[in-house]
Amino acid sequence: TTLLYTIKFEAMSQAAERCLPVYLQSLKQSENLGEEIVADQQQVVELDTRRQQNRQALRAVKGEKEEDKMWVMMGNEFVKVEKGVVEEWLERDQGVLDKEIQGVRQGMKDKVAALKKLEGEEMPQGFHLNALSPHELSDIGSEVGRVTERYVDE
Numbered sequence: 001t002t003l004l005y006t007i008k009f010e011a012m013s014q015a016a017e018r019c020l021p022v023y024l025q026s027l028k029q030s031e032n033l034g035e036e037i038v039a040d041q042q043q044v045v046e047l048d049t050r051r052q053q054n055r056q057a058l059r060a061v062k063g064e065k066e067e068d069k070m071w072v073m074m075g076n077e078f079v080k081v082e083k084g085v086v087e088e089w090l091e092r093d094q095g096v097l098d099k100e101i102q103g104v105r106q107g108m109k110d111k112v113a114a115l116k117k118l119e120g121e122e123m124p125q126g127f128h129l130n131a132l133s134p135h136e137l138s139d140i141g142s143e144v145g146r147v148t149e150r151y152v153d154e
Contacts, residue, residue, distance in 0.1 A: 026118060033115040040108040044101055051097040058090040 061083060064070065069080045116123055132140070 030115060030118050033111050033118070037108055037111050037115065040104050040111065044104050044108070047097055047101045047104065051094065051101065054090055054094050054097060058087065058094065061086050061090060 061070065064083065068083055070083050070086055071078050072081050072086055073079075113123055
C-alpha cells in the first residue's frame with residue numbers, strides 16, 4: 001500500500017513540476033497587466049489634471065475683454081500674443097488632451113479584458129460601451145423633444 005502511495009505521489013509531483021512553469025508564466029503575465037492598468041489609471045489622472053488646468057486657462061482668456069494681446073509663457077520666456085491665437089492654441093491642446101485620455105482609457109479596457117481572460121473570468125456585459133458625444137446627445141435630445149411635443153399636442 002505504501003508503495004502504491006509513493007508511486008502516486010511521485011506521479012503527482014512530476015505533473016506538478018510540468019505545470020509549475022506554465023502557472024508561473026500566467027501569474028507573471030497577470031502581474032504585469034495589473035501594473036500596466038494601474039500605470040494607465042495614474043496617467044489618466046495626470047492628463048485629466050492637465051485638461052482641467054487647460055480648461056481654466058481657456059475660460060480666463062475668453063473672460064478677458066479689454067485686451068487684444070496677452071502675455072503668454074512659452075518655455076522660459078513671456079511672449080505677447082494675440083488673444084485669438086492663444087484661444088486657438090488652448091482649444092487645440094484641449095482636443096489633443098481629450099484624444100490622449102480617450103486612447104489611454106481604451107487601452108486600459110483592452111488590458112482589463114486580457115487580465116480577466118487570463119484569470120478565466122467573463123467580461124461583464126456593456127464593458128466596452130463608449131459615452132455619447134455631445135453631438136449625439138443633442139440629436140437624442142431634439143428627437144425626444146419632438147416625440148414629447150407630438151404626444152402633448154394630441
